[in-house]
Amino acid sequence: MGNVVKKIKVGRLLLFVMLVAFSITMIYPFLWTIFASFKTTEQLFSGKPLDLIPRPMRIENYKDAWNFVPFGRFLLNTLFIAGFVTLMQILIASMAGYSFARLNFRGKNIVFIMLLGTMMIPGHVTLIPNYVLMRYLKWIDKYQALMIPVIFNSTCVTGMFLMRQYFLSIPKELEEAAIIDGCSRFKAFWTIVLPNTKPALSTFAIIGFNAGWNSFLWPLIVINDVKKMTIQVGLSYFRGVVSSNWGVLLAGTTMAIVPVMIVFLIFQKYFVEGMVTSGFGGK
Amino acid sequence: MSLPLKISAHEEMIGTKRGFSLARREEITGWLFITPMLIGFIVFSFGPILASLIISFTDWDLLQAPKFVGFVNFAKLFKDDYFIQCMSNTLYFVITMVPIILVVAMTLAIILNQNIRGKAFFRSVFYFPSVVSTVAISMVWLWVFSPSDNGLLNTILHKIGVMNTPDWLGNIATVKPSLVLMRTWQSAGYYMVIFLAGLQTISPELYEVADIDGASKWEKLIHITIPLLSPVTFFVTIMLMLAAFNIFEAIYVMTEGGPGGATNTIMYYIYHNGFRLYQMGYASALAWVLFLILVVLTIIQFKLRKEESQ
Numbered sequence: 001m002g003n004v005v006k007k008i009k010v011g012r013l014l015l016f017v018m019l020v021a022f023s024i025t026m027i028y029p030f031l032w033t034i035f036a037s038f039k040t041t042e043q044l045f046s047g048k049p050l051d052l053i054p055r056p057m058r059i060e061n062y063k064d065a066w067n068f069v070p071f072g073r074f075l076l077n078t079l080f081i082a083g084f085v086t087l088m089q090i091l092i093a094s095m096a097g098y099s100f101a102r103l104n105f106r107g108k109n110i111v112f113i114m115l116l117g118t119m120m121i122p123g124h125v126t127l128i129p130n131y132v133l134m135r136y137l138k139w140i141d142k143y144q145a146l147m148i149p150v151i152f153n154s155t156c157v158t159g160m161f162l163m164r165q166y167f168l169s170i171p172k173e174l175e176e177a178a179i180i181d182g183c184s185r186f187k188a189f190w191t192i193v194l195p196n197t198k199p200a201l202s203t204f205a206i207i208g209f210n211a212g213w214n215s216f217l218w219p220l221i222v223i224n225d226v227k228k229m230t231i232q233v234g235l236s237y238f239r240g241v242v243s244s245n246w247g248v249l250l251a252g253t254t255m256a257i258v259p260v261m262i263v264f265l266i267f268q269k270y271f272v273e274g275m276v277t278s279g280f281g282g283k
Numbered sequence: 284m285s286l287p288l289k290i291s292a293h294e295e296m297i298g299t300k301r302g303f304s305l306a307r308r309e310e311i312t313g314w315l316f317i318t319p320m321l322i323g324f325i326v327f328s329f330g331p332i333l334a335s336l337i338i339s340f341t342d343w344d345l346l347q348a349p350k351f352v353g354f355v356n357f358a359k360l361f362k363d364d365y366f367i368q369c370m371s372n373t374l375y376f377v378i379t380m381v382p383i384i385l386v387v388a389m390t391l392a393i394i395l396n397q398n399i400r401g402k403a404f405f406r407s408v409f410y411f412p413s414v415v416s417t418v419a420i421s422m423v424w425l426w427v428f429s430p431s432d433n434g435l436l437n438t439i440l441h442k443i444g445v446m447n448t449p450d451w452l453g454n455i456a457t458v459k460p461s462l463v464l465m466r467t468w469q470s471a472g473y474y475m476v477i478f479l480a481g482l483q484t485i486s487p488e489l490y491e492v493a494d495i496d497g498a499s500k501w502e503k504l505i506h507i508t509i510p511l512l513s514p515v516t517f518f519v520t521i522m523l524m525l526a527a528f529n530i531f532e533a534i535y536v537m538t539e540g541g542p543g544g545a546t547n548t549i550m551y552y553i554y555h556n557g558f559r560l561y562q563m564g565y566a567s568a569l570a571w572v573l574f575l576i577l578v579v580l581t582i583i584q585f586k587l588r589k590e591e592s593q
Contacts, residue, residue, distance in 0.1 A: 015394065019401075023408045026468070029423045030415075032435065036426070047432030050439070096320040104306070105313030111321060118328050120581070122529055124550060125574045128338060128557050128567050129331035135345065152323035160320065185312045214416035216532050221558055232418040236536050239422070249422065256419040264414055268407055271414060272476055 030257065037061055037250040044246050061251040069242065071252050073227060074234035075259075081146045081230060082212025088147075089156045089208050090201060097163030098189055102172070116161065119154050127221070134222050145222040146230070155211045159204040166200035167193065206263065206270040213260060231256050339567035349564070356568035366569070368544055369552040372459070376548065377527040379463050384523055385516070387471040392478030393508060406479070409472035417469070421536035424465045428452045428537075452538055455545045462533055462546065470526070474519050481515030482508070517588050521581060528577060549573050 031052070036044060038054035038061060065071040099105075100112050130149055139145040174196065175188040183192075194201075216232045223229055229237060235252050242248060264271060339356055343349035360366050391409060395402045412420060427435045430450035437448040451461040485508065493503050509516075531550040534540060540547040540555075549569065557566030 012399075016399065019394070019399070019405050023405060026408050026412060026472075029427060029435070030411075032426070033423050045431075045433055048438075049426070049429075049433050049435050050442075092319045092323065096317040099313045099316035103309055103313035103316065105310040108313065111317060114329075115320070115324060118324060120525075121328070121332065122525060122574060122577060124529065124553055124570045125335050126328055126331035127553070128563055128570065129334035130327060131557070132334070132338070132345070132563065133327075133331070149327045152320070152327045156320065156323075185316075189316075210414055214414075214418075216416065216418055216535075217554075220535075232416050235422065236418050239536065253419050253422040257415055260415055261411075264407075264411060272410070 030261070033250055033257065034254050037247065037254040039247055039250075041245060041247050044250075058247060061247040062255075064245070064248045065251040065255065069234075069238050069248060069252065070226065071231070071234065071255055074229055074231040075255060077143075077228060078213055078230040078232075081143065081150075082209050084147050085150050085212050086205055086208035088151045089159055090204055092151065093156050093160035093204070094163040094194065094197070094201070095189070097160045098167050098193065100160070101164045101167035103185075115157055119157050123153075123217070127217070130218075131221055140222055141225045141228060143228065146219055146228075150212070150215070150218060153211070155208050159208060162200055162204055163197065166197050170196055202267070203270040203273045206267050210260065210263070210271070335567050335570060338563055339571050341564045343563040344561045345563060346561075352564065356565050357572070359565065360568055360572060365544070365547065365552060366549075369547045369549045372545065372547055373528060373530070373549045375459055376463065376530050377524060379459075380466055380527045380530075381520060381523045383463065384467050384471050384474060385519060387467055388474035388519065389478050389512070389516070391471065391475040392482060393504070395475070396479060396482045406472075406476070410476055411472065412469045413473035415469075417532035418536055420465070420469055421533050424533075425452075425537060427465075428461055453542055455543050458538060458542060458545050462530075462537070465533060466530070474523070477519055478512065478515055481512050485511045513588075513591075517584065521584060524580060524584075525577065528573060 032049070035052045035054060036049075038057050038059065040054075040056065040058045043055065096115075100108065134140050134145045134149070137144075139148075170193070175183075175192045178188045178192055179185065214232060215230070216236070219230045219233045220236070223233060226234070226237065231252075235249070235256055238252065239249060338349070340351060340353060341349035342352045342355070395406050395409075399405070426433070428451035429435070430437065430448075430453055432438065432441075434451075436451065440448050449457045451457050489507050489511075490503060493507060498506070529550050530548050531554065534546050534548055534551050535554070538546040540551050550573075553566050553569045553573070556562045556569060
């Protein structure tokens, strides 16, 4: 008996050590990047990558990234675009989600399944026609191209599903009293129902913003003007242009990662919730 | 869905007064609420799918009017050596990445579903890389794989005595496994969280009954956990497959299809044809072939799953 207990304890310990080792391999590359973003190019190429401490500390990498390469502009562009898209998605998708949860109309199930079905459609099929449409509308190199079509992506469907599930979980009586009193359906939705869905709205906002922040292929295709680039496209663009100046590039990379890291640390549970819903939404 | 066939006289009276019956009003409101989303998806999703098919039958460089060419693009595709190379590279990623990430994610989930000290911490740490953009992660991993003394992986290998280290991304033999490693590192945590959610739905009573029967840990895993996870496993397999077929960003940033075309994937080839060569017709044909492959594979998986559960 004592041996079995010992065996289990040793097994547990080994497992724990393994998990710690795994965690280090997950965290170390990010830590390395943050430290390396303060190193000089000479130090980066000195053949001692495991020496984390920047010597000397070169904060100019960030100044250069901000001035010489317009990373500040990239950050603002991304913030503005991802923010707008997320807000629109929340408005449009929660309206649709409400309708699917609460209202009866002919064709409801078919439309619902069709919308969910778009999650299974790989983005590359719609890429070329949408690009052609942008050219036709003369939206290439305009913010509209990054703001309007992007609203209707898979995150919008995920959010719609998330909101629908949430509406189903709150009692109907909440808005029905108001509707009987003559309040319009939209007003009841806007002033009574929506304020009661804050947890779902937060989840939606977080996953929407994260998707917008990280999106790459579409902004890569529709924007050539450096001033209008998003952070991810800007980062990859400047890899080609200032390929020798890795200190600046790593400063840019850090700027692309750290905001996500902060948001993740604060709102972790919303990330997980949104993901689990999107995971099961497609089922 | 069912509409009341007979509306009470009273309701009818109100209804006619306002011009609509109540059910009819609800119907209109229902459609109005979904209209913005529906229009958006018709314009930017359903319409483009159809348009993509039409464009695939044309020769179109965006400068001149599209010329209808019938099946020429599709015929060209099967004689295109690059296409065949891209397809086989893509299949390599699908065949390696799907099972590897699946097994890693499921194992991590099963381990972290137990009472282990710091499990919340481990879960967050494993999950974190999947919320970071692939572009940023690729920039970081360029340094991990860097061939000279400046690369993290090779430096560590040198430290532990492995001297003959390859140029991971510059060598045809190692570039694909390197990308598989990076993608596993990046996304296993994401699927782990989905598996964890699935594990929550398994009733603890089943394990209690098994304990009474004297089942070992291993037996419980084989006979309870894995079978009951199968809906989640199925779902994760499809998601992984879609992700592996669509691999693009890591290749765009890290290898640009090289060395020697070893990482030319179908998605990268679509991008190349569409947005570097402006061959909209051919790129659309490629996109549709990839789409059809995905549809067929998904249907096969659904069928297999149905048979399994019967």
